Amino acid sequence: MLRFLVRRVLAAVVILVLISAVTYVLFFALPIDPAQLSCGKSCTPQNIALIHRNLGLDKPVPVQWWDYVSGVFTGRHLPLGNCPAPCLGLSFTNDTPIWSTLMDRFPTTLSLGVGGAAIFLTVGVGLGLLSAWRQGRLTDRIASAVSLLGQSVQIYFIGPLAIFLFADRLGWLDAGHDPDWSSDPVGSLSGVILPCLVMSVIFWSNYSRQTRSLMIEQLSEEHVRTARAKGMGSAYVFFRYALRGAMGPIITIFGIDLGSILGGTVITESTFGLHGLGQLAVSAVLGTDLPMEMGVMLFGATAIVAFNILIDACYAFIDPRIRL
Amino acid sequence: MSVPTQAAGRPEPAAGGAADGQGGPGRARFAGRSPRQLAWARFRRDKVGVVCAFVVLLYLLIAACAPLITKLYGENAYTLYGQDDNLLNSFGMPVKPNGGMDGTHWFGVEPLLGRDVLALLVYGIRTSLGIAVCVTVLSVVVGVAVGLVQGYLGGRTDYVVGRASDLMMAFPQQLFFIAFTPVIVALFVKPGGQEPTWIRFTALVLVQFVLGWMALGRLVRSQVLGLRDREYVEAARLAGASSVRILRQELLPNIWSTVLVQATLLLPVNVTAEAGLSFLGVGMQTPTPDWGLMFQDASRYFQSDITYMFFPGIAMVVFVVAFNLLGDSVRDALDPRTVR
Numbered sequence: 001m002l003r004f005l006v007r008r009v010l011a012a013v014v015i016l017v018l019i020s021a022v023t024y025v026l027f028f029a030l031p032i033d034p035a036q037l038s039c040g041k042s043c044t045p046q047n048i049a050l051i052h053r054n055l056g057l058d059k060p061v062p063v064q065w066w067d068y069v070s071g072v073f074t075g076r077h078l079p080l081g082n083c084p085a086p087c088l089g090l091s092f093t094n095d096t097p098i099w100s101t102l103m104d105r106f107p108t109t110l111s112l113g114v115g116g117a118a119i120f121l122t123v124g125v126g127l128g129l130l131s132a133w134r135q136g137r138l139t140d141r142i143a144s145a146v147s148l149l150g151q152s153v154q155i156y157f158i159g160p161l162a163i164f165l166f167a168d169r170l171g172w173l174d175a176g177h178d179p180d181w182s183s184d185p186v187g188s189l190s191g192v193i194l195p196c197l198v199m200s201v202i203f204w205s206n207y208s209r210q211t212r213s214l215m216i217e218q219l220s221e222e223h224v225r226t227a228r229a230k231g232m233g234s235a236y237v238f239f240r241y242a243l244r245g246a247m248g249p250i251i252t253i254f255g256i257d258l259g260s261i262l263g264g265t266v267i268t269e270s271t272f273g274l275h276g277l278g279q280l281a282v283s284a285v286l287g288t289d290l291p292m293e294m295g296v297m298l299f300g301a302t303a304i305v306a307f308n309i310l311i312d313a314c315y316a317f318i319d320p321r322i323r324l
Numbered sequence: 325m326s327v328p329t330q331a332a333g334r335p336e337p338a339a340g341g342a343a344d345g346q347g348g349p350g351r352a353r354f355a356g357r358s359p360r361q362l363a364w365a366r367f368r369r370d371k372v373g374v375v376c377a378f379v380v381l382l383y384l385l386i387a388a389c390a391p392l393i394t395k396l397y398g399e400n401a402y403t404l405y406g407q408d409d410n411l412l413n414s415f416g417m418p419v420k421p422n423g424g425m426d427g428t429h430w431f432g433v434e435p436l437l438g439r440d441v442l443a444l445l446v447y448g449i450r451t452s453l454g455i456a457v458c459v460t461v462l463s464v465v466v467g468v469a470v471g472l473v474q475g476y477l478g479g480r481t482d483y484v485v486g487r488a489s490d491l492m493m494a495f496p497q498q499l500f501f502i503a504f505t506p507v508i509v510a511l512f513v514k515p516g517g518q519e520p521t522w523i524r525f526t527a528l529v530l531v532q533f534v535l536g537w538m539a540l541g542r543l544v545r546s547q548v549l550g551l552r553d554r555e556y557v558e559a560a561r562l563a564g565a566s567s568v569r570i571l572r573q574e575l576l577p578n579i580w581s582t583v584l585v586q587a588t589l590l591l592p593v594n595v596t597a598e599a600g601l602s603f604l605g606v607g608m609q610t611p612t613p614d615w616g617l618m619f620q621d622a623s624r625y626f627q628s629d630i631t632y633m634f635f636p637g638i639a640m641v642v643f644v645v646a647f648n649l650l651g652d653s654v655r656d657a658l659d660p661r662t663v664r
Contacts, residue, residue, distance in 0.1 A: 015494050022491075026507060152644040154596055156603045156619045157637040160626040168627065263498030270604050271623060281502050282604050293503045300496035 008312060012305040017069070019301045024065045027290050051092075088298065089291035098295035101280065106299075108276035111179045111188070112265040115196035117254075120203035125250065127204065128211025133238065135216060143208060151205035155264065159198045159271035166194060176272035199268040203257065210253055214246035221245065247318045255311040258304045363581075366657040373653025379646035387453040390446045397430075401443040401613045417628050431635045435625040437611075445635055447613035452602075455525060456594035459532045463594075464587045467537035468579070471544025472571050476552060482545070489538040497535050501597070502606050504531045521612050528598060528607055536594070540586050547579045581658035588654055592647040599640070615640065 052058055059067075067076070071087040081095055088098035124147070131143040167175035176195045179188030218224060219242050227237045266278025277296055284292035357365070367373055386393065394400050418433050420426055431441035470489075474482045508527035513519045551557065557574050565573070595615070601607035602616025603623075610617060615636055622633040 015491060018491050019494060023503075026504060148645065148648065149641075151648060152641050154599070154619070154637075154640060156600065156616075156623060157633070157640065160623045160633055161630075161637075164626055164630055259493075259495075259497055262496050266498045266502070267600050267603070278498070278502075278604075281499050282606060285502050285506055285606055288506065297496065297499050297503055300499045301494060304496060305494065 005309070005313070008309045012309060015305060016298070016302055020069060020298055021065060023294055023297055024068065025061065027294055088295035091292050092289045093287050093292075098291055101292070102277070102295055102299050105275060105277050105280050107181065108178050108269065108274050109262075109265050109278065111181075111192045112195055112199060112268055112274070112276060113261050115192055116199035116203070116264065116268070117261060119196055120200035120207060121254070123200065124204045124207025125211045127208035129215060129238075129243070131208065131212040132215035132219070135212075140212075144212075147205035147208040150201045150203075153201060155198055155202060155267045156271050158201060159195075159268065162194055162198050163272070176274060178275050195268050195272045195274065198271070199264050202264065203260075206253065206257075207250065211246060211250060214249055215242055218242035218245040244318070248315065251311055251314060251318065255308050258307050258311075262300055262304060363657045367653060370653045370657065372649055373657070376646040376650040376653065379642065380650055383449060383453065383643055383646075386446055387450040390450040393446050394443045397442060399440040399443050401439060401447040402611065403440070404438045417625070432631055434621065435629050435632060436621075439613075441632065441635055444613045444618060445615075445639060448615040448618050448636065449639070451525075451608060451613060452595050452598050452615035455528050455532075455598045456591055458529045459536055459594045459598075460587055460591045462529065462533040463536040463590065464540060464583060466533070467540030468544050468576075468583055470537065471541040472548055472575060472579075474541070475545040475548025476567065476571060476575065478549075478552075486545075489541055492535055493538050495535060498600075500535055501531050501601055502604065505601065505606050519609075521608075524608055524612075528601065532594060532597060536590075540583070540590070543582060543586065544579055547582060548575055551575055551578055585651055585655045585658065588647065588651040592644045596640070596644065 057064070068089065071083065071089070073085070075085040075087045076083045076089075078090055081090055081097075083090055083097050084099075086099045088102070090097060091101065127143045127147055131140045134140050163175045166173045173194045174190045177187075177191040179192050181188050215238075219238070221242075224237055224241050224245075227241050228234065262278075265276060266281065268274070269276040269278045270282065277300065281293060281296040283289075284296065417435050418438075420432075426432075431445065433439065434441055434444060470485060474485045505524075505527050508530055509519065509524055512523045512527075552575075557570060560570050560574050598607060599614070599616030599619060602614045603619045605620065607616055608614035618636040619633075622629075622636065626633050
């Protein structure tokens with residue numbers, strides 16, 4: 001287990017270092033001047049020189065990048081201000097450390113991601129189980145139709161409709177606001193329910209289809225047949241034997257989907273006017289706040305890689321054949 | 325549901341005629357059918373698939389013939405009808421009910437700017453579909469090429485390219501698209517300078533393509549790995565065929581069906597991704613008509629003008645449903661073993 005973790009973490013670090021390098025080069029080494037970009041239309045040569053000095057752009061690119069990466073661990077003293085330990089630089093727009101802004105926004109994105117994932121796993125896998133249980137019958141068809149429709153709508157289409165219907169007209173749910181779990185857990189929950197529900201819809205179909213075919217495959221396996229032949233109840237075999245076999249691949253798919261979940265939260269935040277990482281990335285781009293964009297990107301990549309390791313570790317609990 | 329079908333229904337006779345002409349000969353033949361003919365025959369028996377093929381064709385026609393459609397319809401996508409003809413109230417909302425639908429503006433007028441919704445939608449589909457088709461074609465070509473070479477050569481090439489594509493898959497896609505579209509635009513345009521529409525179009529195609537080809541590449545690679553050591557490939561190699569010939573004549577035809585299915589499934593994904601970027605405000609920019617921009621606008625005004633949301637929304641749902649079902653049908657038709 002320890003060896004597995006060490007190996008995975010090392011691989012993750014390599015990936016993250018490479019991502020940071022590629023991103024850095026794309027942002028700061030292309031024949032575009034970030035100073036020009038951040039300076040905007042009303043730009044004087046003095047401003048540009050100032051920005052150059054503040055960003056350390058007078059040094060060669062590899063040195064700049066190394067300063068950036070080592071700053072993440074040691075903190076930096078930048079001309080514009082102090083930047084404590086997990087230093088991802090200072091924002092162009094308001095000179096505050098990127099890290100504190102990220103920490104400020106992350107709870108919203110995490111709540112959406114976790115809540116959305118919990119809902120789509122429940123609904124998607126549930127629909128798939130239902131289809132497999134009632135294979136070929138009407139229930140199967142209805143479940144398939146529901147999941148196809150889920151696959152075909154967009155968050156930016158059903159989001160406003162859901163607000164209009166459930167929040168404005170019926171008043172059942174909150175139209176969505178940023179959660180603050182420590183001071184107002186109940187209000188936070190009601191604020192993220194509708195966004196999480198809307199976000200989960202687009203993921204239903206994939207999980208229900210995969211679950212259905214995996215379950216059908218599992219149910220024809222020999223150990224399942226043996227269990228049935230021993231006289232075990234069909235429900236017991238269905239959940240204890242077949243579902244257990246199907247869980248592994250479902251978790252793999254979930255691991256692949258982590259990036260899409262992050263992408264989904266970006267659109268959801270924008271649809272519901274929540275202030276998470278996605279909204280931060282968009283506003284950073286519109287305000288050409290390069291260090292902020294870079295920070296969000298690295299943070300997102302790190303989150304995905306970290307969750308992936310977690311998921312791999314989960315295999316061991318579900319499939320006893322896997323030794324880590 | 326009835327509205328888009330009605331509007332979309334006009335060019336149908338032309339499309340139907342063309343497809344009938346294709347299917348006519350070969351019906352009464354008995355022996356000697358190629359796999360392609362068999363697949364075509366299987367596909368034609370699949371009613372859902374055929375209907376979806378027509379719908380998809382219709383969207384492609386709408387995109388291709390947008391100028392013709394607006395010309396016949398009589399309104400265009402840039403004139404601010406709402407403001408010129410006093411169709412908007414002082415809040416910028418359509419005066420007439422249901423988003424200002426009437427005999428002249430069938431789908432109503434846009435809030436605030438007051439452009440014609442039908443013309444906007446037709447041109448928006450054109451922009452979004454254009455970008456998505458470019459992304460899909462580029463991704464498929466590069467994905468297939470890389471996958472073929474990777475699988476065929478194996479060894480160090482396979483390893484290096486494989487790790488590179490791993491790295492690219494580790495990027496958070498949506499954040500990458502958001503962050504790098506302006507970077508690419510800035511490559512071509514001086515800050516503060518005029519930005520022609522085609523540059524943003526190219527930038528959107530490029531960012532989506534850069535992270536779009538890996539999945540297909542991997543699939544092709546795994547298929548080629550399975551095919552590489554088959555007898556007929558070895559026979560070709562022994563007969564002195566060049567690598568290029570083996571790739572093109574022996575391997576490519578065998579992965580063609582996989583590629584076709586994947587491309588069919590990739591296109592709607594790319595359309596919704598492009599629309600998503602424009603929705604977020606980092607894709608196409610007003611006044612260029614774009615599917616995603618319509619959603620952005622609509623989500624701003626849905627509390628007072630919900631009708632405006634439905635036209636782009638339902639059009640997109642129909643489009644994605646048709647493409648997904650078509651993908652399934654193509655898969656079933658090409659693979660005789662699949663039983664649904």
